[in-house]
Amino acid sequence: MTLAVRLRRHVLDAELEVQLDPTGPVTVLFGPSGAGKTTLLRCVAGLDRPEPGSRVALDDQEWTGARQYVPPQHRPVGYLFQEHALFPHLSVLGNVSYGLHRLPRAQRPRRAAEALAATRAGHLVDTPTPRLSGGEGQRVALARALAPEPRLLLLDEPLSALDTPTRLRLRGDLRDILLRLGTPTLMVTHDLGEALAMGDRIAVLVDGRVHQHGPARGVFARPATVSAARALGMDNLLPGHVTSTIGDQLEISVGAWSMRTNPPSGAAGYGAGDAVMVGVRAEEICVTADTEPDARVGDAACVVRQRATVTAVTPEGSRHRLELDVHGVPMVATVANRDAVALCAGQRVSVTVPGDAVHLIPHHQPSEVPPGG
Numbered sequence: 335m336t337l338a339v340r341l342r343r344h345v346l347d348a349e350l351e352v353q354l355d356p357t358g359p360v361t362v363l364f365g366p367s368g369a370g371k372t373t374l375l376r377c378v379a380g381l382d383r384p385e386p387g388s389r390v391a392l393d394d395q396e397w398t399g400a401r402q403y404v405p406p407q408h409r410p411v412g413y414l415f416q417e418h419a420l421f422p423h424l425s426v427l428g429n430v431s432y433g434l435h436r437l438p439r440a441q442r443p444r445r446a447a448e449a450l451a452a453t454r455a456g457h458l459v460d461t462p463t464p465r466l467s468g469g470e471g472q473r474v475a476l477a478r479a480l481a482p483e484p485r486l487l488l489l490d491e492p493l494s495a496l497d498t499p500t501r502l503r504l505r506g507d508l509r510d511i512l513l514r515l516g517t518p519t520l521m522v523t524h525d526l527g528e529a530l531a532m533g534d535r536i537a538v539l540v541d542g543r544v545h546q547h548g549p550a551r552g553v554f555a556r557p558a559t560v561s562a563a564r565a566l567g568m569d570n571l572l573p574g575h576v577t578s579t580i581g582d583q584l585e586i587s588v589g590a591w592s593m594r595t596n597p598p599s600g601a602a603g604y605g606a607g608d609a610v611m612v613g614v615r616a617e618e619i620c621v622t623a624d625t626e627p628d629a630r631v632g633d634a635a636c637v638v639r640q641r642a643t644v645t646a647v648t649p650e651g652s653r654h655r656l657e658l659d660v661h662g663v664p665m666v667a668t669v670a671n672r673d674a675v676a677l678c679a680g681q682r683v684s685v686t687v688p689g690d691a692v693h694l695i696p697h698h699q700p701s702e703v704p705p706g707g
């Protein structure tokens with residue numbers, strides 16, 4: 335099953351084609367606040383009407399097109415919002431039966447009970463709706479969205495209104511439920527951990543445009559554009575250029591720093607003088623409180639060490655964040671709390687970047703969005 339979307343509305347100017355596979359049913363629409371995620375979801379649901387020229391189709395069923403606009407109540411879509419918005423005057427069963435008007439009345443309680451059981455909310459059937467906790471309410475609301483057996487489930491930040499422990503628990507449950515049911519799902523989140531925990535695929539939306547779409551791990555490991563890399567939490571994005579190619583490896587210069595790396599697709603496509611953006615995740619950088627000379631170490635081809643100065647140390651819960659000046663290049667690293675004890679602002683340190691932690695983004699696209707991105 336394929337969901338094809340071409341949408342213009344407010345900030346949105348997006349194209350996306352999603353293969354909806356029951357064995358990997360969840361596509362996450364990920365991006366920063368204001369990127370247009372909710373607008374996209376609402377346009378797919380038919381709750382928001384996009385500009386002329388837009389198109390939404392599920393296989394050969396066109397829901398939004400030049401000649402037709404299927405109203406939301408006729409789209410086979412289940413929708414779950416950030417806050418469940420259950421009707422407080424209806425019972426749990428009444429809420430879940432609400433969307434079952436196409437089913438003969440006698441069959442509704444059974445279908446509603448099945449949906450509640452599927453979302454592990456069967457035990458809540460006699461709880462008065464206003465007494466449901468946030469997490470319980472979301473389970474019931476998910477049952478309500480699933481009860482009509484939609485062809486497509488749309489989840490808009492379904493966990494963001496919950497406290498952290500409940501959110502983490504429900505995240506795992508929700509993933510299990512969606513995998514078990516195999517219901518194709520498009521889920522919006524701006525939480526990277528949630529995107530990676532829930533998504534089989536991730537589409538990265540920035541400033542209304544889809545910058546990248548693919549299997550979740552691949553998107554996380556290899557952001558295609560600088561904006562996608564920033565959205566995906568790659569703290570260090572350093573402008574550099576290719577100084578030479580050596581077999582499948584590239585020698586890259588970043589300020590006064592020279593590093594060698596193996597791009598996943600090899601060196602083909604790069605040439606000396608090409609501008610690149612060098613991405614390194616903060617947690618991949620190793621910082622030690624010594625001042626070894628600059629060198630290649632370990633696997634001599636792929637690990638580079640540089641002397642640096644710590645400019646700030648900030649606690650971040652389970653780790654500390656270090657701001658560094660590496661020969662004039664500002665960088666960010668995170669270290670375990672026990673390693674941070676020996677570090678303070680102004681201190682000279684050694685910074686090691688493993689070659690396989692270096693991610694290259696070509697830095698010459700006039701438009702940031704790669705073709706087909």
Ligand SMILES: Nc1ncnc2c1ncn2[C@@H]1O[C@H](COP(=O)(O)OP(=O)(O)OP(=O)(O)O)[C@@H](O)[C@H]1O
Pocket residue numbers: 344345346365366367368369370371372373374524
């Ligand atoms: N009714 C509207 N009229 C004008 N602009 C709108 C309207 N609704 C949304 N927008 C604009 O469209 C942009 C995208 O909003 P949207 O809510 O889709 O973003 P989002 O990615 O879901 O953000 P968040 O993660 O904060 O919910 C925003 O700049 C918003 O101001």
